[in-house]
């Protein structure tokens with residue numbers, strides 16, 4: 001679990017994270033959403049220690065990441081997996097080498113043990129027969145799988161995903177979302193996802209934090225979001241056709257006029 005308490009961050013005289021308090025639980029996908037410039041990336045960078053907040057607390061299972069010693073921070077960092085926007089694979093290394101990299105960096109396991117673990121996670125992300133391929137030989141979705149395999153190879157307690165669906169078609173995005181959700185629940189990971197993707201919000205948003213101009217404007221689940229009365233949130237989410245459809249479906253369902261072949265549960269998982 002990651003607890004954020006009264007977090008503030010400024011650059012020069014501009015405050016970009018105002019006073020954010022949120023709880024991101026283990027075993028669920030915690031999504032940060034909001035329009036461009038609302039502070040999602042700065043918040044995530046504070047959470048992983050790339051930015052030092054001005055004040056407030058970030059508790060990793062009770063331990064304050066902001067005030068802890070560098071040594072203690074290193075211990076937490078070892079428990080963090082990161083899935084970067086562009087996958088960030090090493091182009092000159094094979095899939096196997098890419099996924100093995102964190103094991104080489106942080107463990108003293110034998111080569112055979114490392115390979116066993118690499119194959120386990122590649123199988124987990126359903127990527128078989130790709131060990132000897134180079135990133136240039138892979139599709140965008142396959143690259144994301146490799147990046148996800150690398151992010152979970154050290155068995156992280158916390159997983160951060162920055163725009164995991166950027167550059168992917170909707171179907172592949174769904175597959176990647178499902179994989180992230182599966183590993184999150186299976187390994188009880190606290191997963192934090194920075195996203196613009198409204199399909200992801202509806203599919204895997206166990207907890208959603210909506211940021212507006214550096215503030216937490218709204219929080220809730222994917223089941224609650226379409227009924228929110230928050231005007232700013234509504235303007236933001238119903239810019240998406242999919243969500244407008246989803247809300248209309250729910251309204252129709254409630255008024256008993258829903259067409260028999262359409263079911264809201266198919267849209268909200």
Ligand SMILES: Nc1ncnc2c1ncn2[C@@H]1O[C@H](COP(=O)(O)OP(=O)(O)OP(=O)(O)O)[C@@H](O)[C@H]1O
Pocket residue numbers: 011016034035036037038039040041042043
């Ligand atoms: N290193 C920095 N120095 C100064 N200002 C910054 C820095 N990083 C971000 N900002 C400012 O902080 C604010 C929030 O930026 P942030 O990148 O967190 O937005 P975002 O919600 O992630 O946007 P996007 O969806 O476009 O990625 C913006 O006004 C941005 O200009």
